[in-house]
Each structure stands twice: as C-alpha cells, then as structure tokens.
Amino acid sequence: MRVKLCALLATAATLGLATPPATAEGPDILKVAIVQQIDSMNPFLAVFQSSTEIGRLMYDYLTAYAADDQRVTEGLANRWEPSADKLTWTFTVPKGKAWSDGEPITAQDVAFTYNLMLTNEVARTANGSFVTNFSSVTATDNQTVVIKTKAPQVTMLALDIPIVPKHVWEKVGDIKDYANDQMPVVGSGPFVLTEHVPGQFIKLRVNNTYWRGAAKIDELHFVYFQNSDAAVQALGKGEVHLVNRMTPAQFDSLRDKADVARNKAQGRRFTELLINPGAQTNAGEPIGDGNPALKDVRVRRAIAQAIDLDALLQRVSLGYAEKGAGLVPPVFGKWHWQPSPSEERKFDPAAANAALDAAGFPRKADGTRFSLRLTGRAGRAYDEQASEFLKRQLGDIGIPLDVRLVSDNQLNEVTTAATYDLAFSGWATNIDPDFVLGLHTCAQRPGADGKGGTTDAYFCDKTYDELYARQLSEFDEGKRVEIVKQMQARFYDQVPSVVLAYDNALEAYRSDRFARFTTQPAQGGVIMAQNGMWGYYGAEPVVRATSATSWVGWGVLLVGFMAVVLTVMVRTNRRQATAEERE
Amino acid sequence: MRLAGRLGGAALSLVMVAVLGFFLFRVVPGDPVVSMTRGRPTTAAMQAELRAQFGLDRPLHEQFFSYVSSLLHGDLGTSFTFRRPVAEVIGERLGPTVLLVGTATLIAVGLGLWLGVRAAWRRDSAFDRATTGVSLTLWAVPTFWLGMLLMMVTGDLFPSRGMRDTDTAPDFVSQALDVAHHLVLPSITLVAVVCAEYVLIMRSSLLEEMHAPYLVTARAKGLRDDLVRRRHAVPNAVLPAITLVFLRFGLVVAGAITTETVFSWPGLGLLFYDALTGPDYFLLQGLLLVTAGAVVVMNLLADLLHGVLDPRVKAV
Numbered sequence: 001m002r003v004k005l006c007a008l009l010a011t012a013a014t015l016g017l018a019t020p021p022a023t024a025e026g027p028d029i030l031k032v033a034i035v036q037q038i039d040s041m042n043p044f045l046a047v048f049q050s051s052t053e054i055g056r057l058m059y060d061y062l063t064a065y066a067a068d069d070q071r072v073t074e075g076l077a078n079r080w081e082p083s084a085d086k087l088t089w090t091f092t093v094p095k096g097k098a099w100s101d102g103e104p105i106t107a108q109d110v111a112f113t114y115n116l117m118l119t120n121e122v123a124r125t126a127n128g129s130f131v132t133n134f135s136s137v138t139a140t141d142n143q144t145v146v147i148k149t150k151a152p153q154v155t156m157l158a159l160d161i162p163i164v165p166k167h168v169w170e171k172v173g174d175i176k177d178y179a180n181d182q183m184p185v186v187g188s189g190p191f192v193l194t195e196h197v198p199g200q201f202i203k204l205r206v207n208n209t210y211w212r213g214a215a216k217i218d219e220l221h222f223v224y225f226q227n228s229d230a231a232v233q234a235l236g237k238g239e240v241h242l243v244n245r246m247t248p249a250q251f252d253s254l255r256d257k258a259d260v261a262r263n264k265a266q267g268r269r270f271t272e273l274l275i276n277p278g279a280q281t282n283a284g285e286p287i288g289d290g291n292p293a294l295k296d297v298r299v300r301r302a303i304a305q306a307i308d309l310d311a312l313l314q315r316v317s318l319g320y321a322e323k324g325a326g327l328v329p330p331v332f333g334k335w336h337w338q339p340s341p342s343e344e345r346k347f348d349p350a351a352a353n354a355a356l357d358a359a360g361f362p363r364k365a366d367g368t369r370f371s372l373r374l375t376g377r378a379g380r381a382y383d384e385q386a387s388e389f390l391k392r393q394l395g396d397i398g399i400p401l402d403v404r405l406v407s408d409n410q411l412n413e414v415t416t417a418a419t420y421d422l423a424f425s426g427w428a429t430n431i432d433p434d435f436v437l438g439l440h441t442c443a444q445r446p447g448a449d450g451k452g453g454t455t456d457a458y459f460c461d462k463t464y465d466e467l468y469a470r471q472l473s474e475f476d477e478g479k480r481v482e483i484v485k486q487m488q489a490r491f492y493d494q495v496p497s498v499v500l501a502y503d504n505a506l507e508a509y510r511s512d513r514f515a516r517f518t519t520q521p522a523q524g525g526v527i528m529a530q531n532g533m534w535g536y537y538g539a540e541p542v543v544r545a546t547s548a549t550s551w552v553g554w555g556v557l558l559v560g561f562m563a564v565v566l567t568v569m570v571r572t573n574r575r576q577a578t579a580e581e582r583e
Numbered sequence: 584m585r586l587a588g589r590l591g592g593a594a595l596s597l598v599m600v601a602v603l604g605f606f607l608f609r610v611v612p613g614d615p616v617v618s619m620t621r622g623r624p625t626t627a628a629m630q631a632e633l634r635a636q637f638g639l640d641r642p643l644h645e646q647f648f649s650y651v652s653s654l655l656h657g658d659l660g661t662s663f664t665f666r667r668p669v670a671e672v673i674g675e676r677l678g679p680t681v682l683l684v685g686t687a688t689l690i691a692v693g694l695g696l697w698l699g700v701r702a703a704w705r706r707d708s709a710f711d712r713a714t715t716g717v718s719l720t721l722w723a724v725p726t727f728w729l730g731m732l733l734m735m736v737t738g739d740l741f742p743s744r745g746m747r748d749t750d751t752a753p754d755f756v757s758q759a760l761d762v763a764h765h766l767v768l769p770s771i772t773l774v775a776v777v778c779a780e781y782v783l784i785m786r787s788s789l790l791e792e793m794h795a796p797y798l799v800t801a802r803a804k805g806l807r808d809d810l811v812r813r814r815h816a817v818p819n820a821v822l823p824a825i826t827l828v829f830l831r832f833g834l835v836v837a838g839a840i841t842t843e844t845v846f847s848w849p850g851l852g853l854l855f856y857d858a859l860t861g862p863d864y865f866l867l868q869g870l871l872l873v874t875a876g877a878v879v880v881m882n883l884l885a886d887l888l889h890g891v892l893d894p895r896v897k898a899v
Contacts, residue, residue, distance in 0.1 A: 029750055037857055040666045047619055121632045128632075129624040176636075179667060198665070198675060199849030201749045221749040226847040226856070233734055234743040408860060409613025416617055428622055435624045451634075452627030454620070 027218035028541040030514065032528070033231035033240040034222050041196055042180040043162040044116075044123040049428070049529065052126070052160075054202060054222060057533045058187035059162030062091060062110060067534035068522040070332070070431050072157045076105060076188065077145075086152035086475060091145045097211040099165045100184065100192045104142075105211075111139035112166035114147070122175045127161045152473045154480065158432035160531075163188065190215045190537045200224055215537045232508075235260060241513050244528040246506040247381060248318035259512035265519065265526040266331035267505035270324060271382065271426040272457075272497040273307070273390070275300045279418030279458035282445045288418025288458075293370050298359040300495035303422075305345050306352040306397045307390065309500060316385045317501055324499030326488030327440075328433045331502075331521065334481050335433045337488035345492075352397045369398040372421040375414050378405035383424045386500070390422075415456035416446070425456050425497070431531050433484055434472065440491060441468050459496035505529065515540045586887070593883045597876055604871040605650055611862040615639065615663050618861055637663055650868070659872070660865030664857065669869035673851065677873075679746055680850030683843070684835040686766060687773035692828050694774065695781025696821070702782065703789035703820075704812055715786070718779035730772045730845035741768045744847040769846040773839055777831070784827055789820040822893055826885050833881030834874075 036050040043055045064075040077091040097105040114137040117123045124131070136148045147156070168186050172178045184205070185193040190212065191204035202222040208214045223240055225231040232250045235243045236257055246254075254260050276290030277300065293299050309323045322330060326337035339345070356362075361369045374390060376383030387403045394401055401422070406414065414420050429436045438444065442460035446453030464487055471483040492499075505526045509517065518538025519525035527535040616633045634640040638649060653660060659669035698718070702711040721729070734743050742748065742765050751761040792798070793816065801811045840852035847853070851870060858866040 026750075031749065037664070039664050042666065045666050047623055049622070122636065124629060125633065125636075126623070128629045129626050132626060132628075176666070197849075198672070199853065200745050200747070203749055219750075223745065223749060224847060224849075225744050226844045226853060229731060230734065230743045230845065230847060233731075237739050237743065239743055239748075407612065409611065409618065409862060412617055412621065413612045413614065416614065438624070447627065451614075452630050454625050454627075454630075 028216070029219040029221055030217050030242065030536065030539050030541075031221045031223055031240040032536075033225050033234060033243045035225050035228050035231055035245055037224070038196070038198070038202065038222075040179065041185070041193065041202075042175070042178055043126065043164060044175055045125050047126050050222075053529060054193075054204075055162050056189065057191040057204060057220070057536060058185060058189045058193055059164060060188045061161060062159055062163060063157050065431050065520070065531045067518050067520045067525075067530075067532065067538070070521050070531065076110065076163055080157065082156070082475070086473075087149055089147045089149070089156050091147070093143055093145065095143065097188070098209045099167075099186050099188055100207045100209055101165075101186045102209065103165065103167055103186075105163075105165075105188055106142040107139040107145040108142060109166045110145045110163050111137050112170065113161065113163045116164075116169070116175075117161070120175060130155075130159045130161055152475070154472055154475055155432050155434050158430070158434070160430075190533055191220050212537075215539070217536075217539050217541060220536055235508055235510065238510060238513075241510040242507070242517075242527065243509070244505060244507040244526070246508065248320045248506065249381075251320065251506040251508070252318070254508050259510055260508050261511040263505075263507040263509070263517075263519070263527055264320065265505040265507060266322070266329065266524045267503045267526065268329060268331060268430070268529070269426055269428045269503045269505075270327070270329055271321075271424065271500045271503060272324070273500055274415065274420065274423045274425050274457050274497045275303060275495060276418060276421055276423075277458060277494075277496045280445060280460065281448055281450070282443060282453070283448055285448060287446070287450060288420070290418060291370065291372055291421045293361060294372075294421060296359055297494055298355055299361065301345065302352040302355040302359070302397065303394065303399070304495050304498045305347065305355070306349050306393055306399075307498060307500075308347040308393060310347070312386060312389055313501055316382060316389060317503070320504040320506060321501035322504075324501045325492065326485070327429070327436050327491055327499065328484070328488065329429060329502040331525070332429065332431060332433065333521075335484055337485040337492075339489070339492060343489065343492070349393075349396050356397060363398045367398060368400055371400045371402060373404055374401045375404045375406060375411060375420045375423040377408055377411050377424065380424075386424070416453065417450060418458055423456070426503075428529075437468055437471070437484065437487055440496070441465050457496040459491070459494065461490065461494055464490045464494075511542075513542055515542045589883055589886055593879045596879045597872070600875040600879075601651075601654060601868075601872055604868040604875075605647055607871075608862060608864050608867040609643070611859065611867075613862050615861050615863065619663065637661075659869040662858075662863055662866040664861050664863045664866065669865050672854070672866060673869055673873055676849060676851045676854045679848060680843075680852065681835060682746075682762070683766065683769055683848055683850060684773065684839055685832075687770045687777070687839075688828075688831055688835055690770065691774045691778045692781055692831070695778045696785045696824060698778075699782040699785025699824075700789055700812065700817055700820075703786040703793065704816075706790065706793075711786075714782060718782045721775040722777075722779035724776070726772060726776050726839075726841040727845055729775060730768070730842060733768050733772060734845075737768065741765075746848060765846075769842050769848050772845070773842050776842075780827065780831075781824060785820065785824050788823050789816060792816045792820045795819075822889070825889065825892060829881050829885030829888070830878070833878035835877070 034050045036048055038051050039048045040046045040051060043059055046052055046055055061075045062077045064073050066073040076093050076097065078094045079092040081090045093105065093107045093110060099105055114131060114134065117128060117131045118134060118137065133149045133151055133153050134147060135150050138146050140146055165186050181196060183194050187193070187207070190207055190210045192207045193202065194205050195203040201224060204220045206215050206218055228245060228247070228250065231240065231243050232246060232253065234240045251262060254262055276288065276294050278295035279288045279290055281287050313319065313321055313323055325339055328335040328337065330336045356369055363369055374387055376387050383405060387405065391401045391403060411423070415423050415425060427436055439455050440457055440459040442465055444453060444455040445458060445460060467483050467487045467490065471480050471487070474480040474483060507527050509527070517527040518534040519527055520530040520532055520534050615637070616630050616639065619633065620630060638646055661667065662669050662672050665672050698714045702714040705711055746765045747758065747761045751757050798811055798815055801815045840856055842848065843850045843852035844856055851874065855870050858870060
C-alpha cells in the first residue's frame with residue numbers, strides 16, 4: 001500500500017511541479033474572448049459575425065472606413081472614379097502593396113475575387129448581395145479594375161468583400177470544400193492566420209509586410225467561450241485581455257476591478273418591438289395570424305405612445321443604451337434621425353387611451369380592449385425584463401399581454417411566419433444604411449411559400465419604397481442623407497415597429513497589459529466588432545511581460561489535495577483493518 | 584444463439600435511431616437558412632441558392648432517401664454551420680469529450696463505490712450520514728451554478744475555459760500538463776454531480792448483502808472483517824453497480840452539455856448545443872447516431888459482461 005501511495009504522490013508531484021520555465025521576455029500577445037463559434041475561415045463561406053471580424057484582419061477590402069470618423073478611405077484601392085452615367089466604376093490599386101507571402105497585390109486579384117463570385121454560386125454564399133448588380137469586372141492592367149453595374153449603385157464604396165490572392169485561390173478546386181487552413185494563410189490584412197483549433201482558439205501573427213505598417217503587437221489570439229460569464233471571469237484573472245458583448249450587470253461587476261478598464265461605447269445595434277401591421281407576402285397575400293386591430297396605424301401609434309422609453313432605458317438597460325427613434329443608431333452620425341419636437345411621440349397614456357377609443361376599440365366591461373401576444377427570447381435578460389415592463393404599460397391602456405418567451409429558433413420561426421402580434425427583435429447596422437433600410441421594403445417580404453423573405457416587420461409602404469429607390473441612386477451625399485432621414489421619419493410615423501433603444505456596446509480590457517486601443521469612431525467608439533480592423537491593429541501593449549503560464553500555484557494545490565485524499569483513504573483502510581484484527 | 588439475439592437487437596436499435604434522428608430534428612423549430620443569413624444583407628435568390636446547396640429544397644422523402652443512401656456509404660453529410668463533413672467535425676470533438684467525461688466517470692466510479700461500501704459497512708455512523716448527505720446535496724446542486732462557483736472560489740489557480748492555453752510551449756509534456764490543468768475544474772464539477780449515483784447504489788446493494796448467511800459463515804471461519812467485506816460482500820453487491828457503470832460509460836461519448844458549456848470544453852456536448860441553434864440537421868443526425876450508438880454498444884457489453892461476472896445470469 002505504501003508503494004502505491006508513493007507512486008501516486010510522485011505522479012501528482014510530477015504533474016504539479018514539472019513546470020515549463022517562465023520566460024522573462026515573451027511576445028506581446030493580445031488574447032481576445034469571443035462568445036460566438038467560428039463557422040468557417042473561408043471568406044466566401046463565413047457568415048458568423050466572429051468569423052467575418054477575423055476575416056477583416058486577414059484580408060483588406062477594396063475600400064475601408066476610417067477609424068476616427070468612419071468616412072470611406074483607402075483600402076486596397078487608393079482612388080476611384082464613377083463614370084458620368086454612374087454605371088462604370090474605375091478603381092486604382094497602387095503599386096507597393098504586397099500579400100503576406102511577398103507577392104504584389106494587383107487589380108488582377110480584385111477582378112479574380114469578384115468574378116469568382118459572379119460565376120460560382122457557392123462563392124456568393126457570404127457576400128453575394130454586394131455583386132448582384134454587377135454586370136462585369138475587368139482588370140485592364142495590374143493597377144486598374146473596372147466594374148460595370150446594371151443600374152447606378154450608390155453603395156459601390158461599401159463593398160464588404162474580402163479580396164483574396166489570385167495566385168493561391170486559382171488553384172482551389174471546389175470552394176465548398178476549401179477550409180482555407182493552409183497555414184500560414186496568405187492574406188493582405190494586418191495579421192496572418194497561423195492556427196485554428198475548431199471550438200478552441202484561433203491564432204494570428206503580425207503581418208510585417210502590411211502596407212500601413214506592422215501592428216504593435218506580435219500575436220493576436222481569439223479564445224472561444226461558450227458563455228459570457230466565464231469570459232468576464234477570465235478577464236478578471238488575466239487569462240484574456242479583451243472582452244465585449246457584456247450585459248449591463250457584467251459590465252457593472254467590473255467597475256472597481258483592478259487592472260481592468262471599461263469601454264462604454266455607442267453600439268451598432270438597436271432593439272425594437274415589432275408590431276405586426278397585417279403581414280403579407282410579396283404577392284400581397286395575407287400571411288401569419290397577427291391581431292387585425294394592429295393593421296390600423298392609429299392603434300400602432302397608441303401602443304408606441306403608451307411605452308415610456310426613458311423609464312425602459314433606466315430600468316431594463318440600466319442606462320447602458322440610448323433612447324430609440326430612427327432605424328440608424330446615433331453612432332453613424334449624419335445618417336441618424338431624431339424626431340423634431342413636433343414629430344416626437346411623447347409618452348402619454350391618456351392620449352393613447354383616447355386614440356384607441358377614437359379608433360373604435362373602446363374598453364369592455366372588464367376594462368380591457370383586446371389582448372395581444374408578446375413573443376420574446378427566453379434566456380435573454382432584456383426580453384424577460386422588458387416584457388414585464390410592457391405588460392404593465394400596455395395594461396394601462398387596456399391591452400393585456402400574453403407573454404411568450406421562446407427559444408431563439410422559435411422566435412425566428414414566429415417572426416418569419418408572422419405568427420406574432422408583438423415581438424422583440426433587433427438588428428446590427430452598417431456604416432452605409434442601405435442594408436437596414438432595405439430590410440423594410442415591400443420586396444423583402446417572403447414569397448407565397450413563406451420563404452425567401454428577410455424582413456420580420458412586414459412593412460410595405462409605397463412612400464417608403466419610393467424614397468428607398470431614390471436614395472439608392474442619389475450620388476450627392478448631402479441629398480442622400482436627407483432622403484434617408486425622410487425614410488426613417490416615415491417608418492417612425494407608420495410604426496411597424498418601435499425602436500426601443502440603441503444598445504451600448506460594453507467592452508473591457510486589461511489595462512495592466514494594454515495601454516490603449518483604437519476605437520471606431522474616435523469618440524465613444526468600439527474596440528471590437530468595428531467596420532474595420534483598427535481596434536486590434538492599434539492595440540498598444542504596456543509592457544513586454546511574460547505570458548507563459550505559471551504552474552506552481554495550481555501544482556502545489558493539486559499535490560496537497562491528492563495527498564490529503566490519499567492519506568485519508570489509507571488511514572481509513574488501515575484503521576478498519578487493524579481494529580478488526582485487534583478484536 | 585443468445586449472443587446473436589443481442590447483436591441483432593443492438594443493430595435494430597441503431598437502425599431505429601438513424602431513422603428517428605432524421606425525422607426528429609426536422610421537427611426542431613427554425614429554418615437553417617434563415618438562421619445562417621440573419622443579420623446579413625441577403626436576397627431571396629441567395630436564400631434559394633443556399634437551400635439548393637444543402638438539398639433543403641427537395642421534398643422530405645427525397646431528402647430521407649438521400650440521407651439513407653449516404654449513410655450506407657458511410658457518409659454522414661456536411662454540416663451547414665461548419666461547412667465540413669459531419670464525421671470530421673464529430674471526430675475532432677470526440678477526444679476532448681472522452682478525456683473529460685471518461686476521466687470524471689472513472690474518478691466518480693472509484694470514489695463513489697469506495698464511499699458507498701464504507702458508508703454501508705458503517706451504517707448510521709457519522710461517516711455514513713456525512714457521505715450520503717454530501718453526495719445527495721451535490722447531486723441536487725445545478726451543474727451550471729456549481730461550475731461557476733468553483734471557478735470563482737479557486738480564483739487564479741485554474742483556468743476558466745477550454746482545454747489548453749494558446750501560448751503553451753508546443754512540446755508534449757507542456758501540452759499534457761496544460762490539458763491536465765484545464766481538466767481539473769470541469770472534472771471536479773462532473774465528479775461532484777454524478778458521484779452520488781454510485782455511492783447510493785453501492786450502499787444500498789451492500790446493505791442487502793450484509794445479513795446474508797454466507798457472511799456469517801465467512802466470519803465463523805475466522806476471517807477478519809476487512810476480508811469478509813472485500814472478498815465476500817462486495818463482489819456480490821457490485822453487480823447492480825456494474826450495469827450502472829456501463830450505462831454511464833455509454834453516455835461518456837454524449838458528453839456533458841452543461842459542464843462543457845460552463846467551461847467551454849470543446850467536446851461533443853458543446854457541439855450538440857451549437858448544432859441545435861442552427862438547427863444543423865446533418866450534424867444533429869450524426870451526433871445522435873454516434874452517441875446513441877455508444878449507449879447501444881455499452882449496453883450490449885454490460886449484458887455480456889454480466890453473464891461472465893454472475894453465473895446465475897449465464898444459467899438463465
């Protein structure tokens with residue numbers, strides 16, 4: 001027994017104390033927690049936000065958005081010129097930019113990427129919508145690429161398509177089966193992918209040939225967490241250096257944490273309350289089972305007027321959001337619309353009650369007018385708390401709510417099939433507002449089979465659609481901004497949904513390891529989930545400290561724990577045996 | 584003949600699982616294409632292209648025959664989410680799951696049976712009451728909560744996630760130590776939660792044996808109490824526990840969804856969780872087949888081993 005004990009203790013001691021030597025100096029590594037899986041590292045297939053964010057670090061786009069004010073700036077191309085009829089765009093890819101393997105980046109790479117998407121439907125999986133209006137793409141020489149479009153397209157400088165190296169990708173047989181895992185992966189961005197262990201982590205190293213100059217850190221590691229609580233704990237322990245997508249409660253828990261700095265940024269997301277306006281397919285056939293009362297815009301306005309957005313902001317978002325209004329969040333500055341005092345629907349339950357009476361929905365004997373279903377996502381704190389809040393507020397105007405909190409998939413199914421009265425939803429928006437505006441056009445409703453739609457608000461309004469078409473072909477930015485604001489005003493007035501809040505992006509980082517990050521925009525901007533790579537590219541380490549793991553602490557604990565357990569077991573055995581023997 | 588019957592039963596179970604898996608996951612709410620394209624600029628044509636790529640535009644019976652045909656050729660299909668063959672995705676998650684759940688099960692079985700034997704032998708003692716009470720309490724504690732609590736209580740001693748650090752030296756010893764380091768908290772969580780099963784079953788089983796006449800005979804022969812327990816009582820009492828152990832080993836492959844989720848352990852449990860959010864039909868089907876297959880095989884082994892360990896079963 002003693003021999004066994006010694007052997008076990010020796011094993012434990014080896015496990016605990018045979019530690020890798022800690023080095024005094026190590027590479028500067030930024031470890032980032034991500035809470036979403038990586039679907040693919042193939043930029044033509046990757047659709048998850050986490051994957052596309054890493055893709056931005058590996059591949060530059062034709063143009064980029066500046067860090068300070070999000071204006072369009074140099075990407076792979078440094079000049080661009082539309083023709084007089086706006087149907088032909090000429091981009092110049094300057095000499096001197098190189099892929100990470102040293103090969104020059106040319107217009108041929110750009111033409112190859114776009115043509116691959118035009119000719120191969122699998123290559124259109126992730127970003128196909130950007131090229132649907134292209135009629136041809138040609139590299140007239142190594143520095144010039146000419147794109148012809150079927151109709152004028154105002155978003156030609158917002159093509160979020162990673163440009164891939166022709167000399168690598170022309171050898172790829174089937175895009176569908178290509179995982180893009182030939183390490184190191186040849187790219188044009190500030191970092192080079194060197195290792196991907198699915199479900200665990202992704203490692204990138206600095207690209208020393210990057211045309212803007214090499215980043216200040218040596219390596220960038222993305223570490224996968226299944227739950228954000230664990231990610232926040234890991235930040236506190238220093239296992240990771242940067243975390244985002246925190247809940248207000250998690251963010252508050254780090255308020256006085258030593259060596260942790262917090263960043264409360266204006267986010268790209270808004271949260272909305274959908275009000276089923278009488279959903280129809282794109283052929284005008286009714287779909288779903290929304291309460292018919294909601295077809296009346298006066299009812300929808302009354303519901304919106306009965307919700308105290310300021311109180312909702314304080315009680316549910318704990319102040320980490322801005323009051324909702326138009327479809328474009330304030331972070332996008334010029335595109336954001338706020339109602340004027342005369343347009344604003346102020347919180348006024350009395351006026352809402354009167355409006356419902358006037359609309360022909362008087363209170364019944366029990367004090368109610370009609371009831372509505374409110375569908376939200378179970379497990380999302382906002383939906384759980386806001387649904388209780390709305391239950392009280394709409395109860396005050398005689399509309400009792402039947403709250404149904406369901407899984408994410410079920411919520412998607414309910415909103416896609418329009419089998420809701422009220423439902424929580426939300427979107428992340430881009431710098432160019434075309435995507436979020438386009439979601440609410442009549443064309444985005446599903447076909448007769450209920451499939452093919454991308455909207456969940458089922459808004460279809462002739463005025464809005466006309467404005468959408470106008471802004472899409474308006475190349476004078478000042479005029480386009482005005483049209484975009486008119487669209488948001490129209491949406492606000494017709495209330496297919498109430499934009500409840502613009503959520504803050506809550507981030508935190510280890511201030512003992514990193515002095516600063518570049519935010520986008522400069523004032524109140526985010527570090528992660530940018531429209532670009534500036535946050536990671538601009539990370540400045542504090543000290544070049546060791547990052548080797550210290551094993552001693554846990555080794556000693558483990559040895560101690562095992563020794564105690566084994567001693568107890570042995571002593572118990574011996575006591576019993578000898579006691580019985582003595583008897 | 585008996586063996587052939589058992590093998591036939593196991594094969595039939597697997598066929599049933601394969602068929603059931605196909606239809607079961609089609610009932611899961613959600614549209615994979617909508618989930619994939621949510622939040623991205625997408626046109627109806629792009630959605631239709633994706634449906635065609637995955638074969639989701641074909642009638643259900645055609646999809647089923649295509650699935651069966653692929654299965655017979657050893658092809659589990661391609662994951663919608665990861666865009667890779669399902670067998671490959673499952674294969675890379677199998678190792679971590681077997682390591683975590685296998686280690687935890689071995690420790691839980693050893694510790695549970697040992698505690699159960701001692702608790703029964705010293706029935707109503709303080710040790711018995713403490714063991715039973717603590718085991719039951721841990722069993723009742725939510726796994727998620729226990730995991731988070733352990734993470735907080737142990738502070739910086741153990742990592743919060745995954746199975747290895749990104750910056751550990753690449754040599755084998757460093758990597759192995761790193762994995763062991765990461766294994767500690769999830770293993771303790773799993774052991775704490777499942778150990779009670781073994782404690783209780785071993786305890787009750789041994790209590791039944793304790794007044795059996797053959798133990799009186801053994802004592803009358805002059806054997807000391809320790810030997811009576813080890814050589815006579817425990818071998819007879821351990822049989823019900825064996826069945827439980829094999830059942831549990833069958834579930835080793837299924838992973839431990841909650842523990843893997845808390846500690847972001849890259850195993851099959853976590854993969855199941857991710858697959859459900861698609862829903863990723865082919866991946867779910869593959870996972871069900873592999874995990875149910877493991878249970879069927881382990882049950883078969885338990886059946887056969889029971890016959891070897893207990894001659895009374897063999898005689899039936």
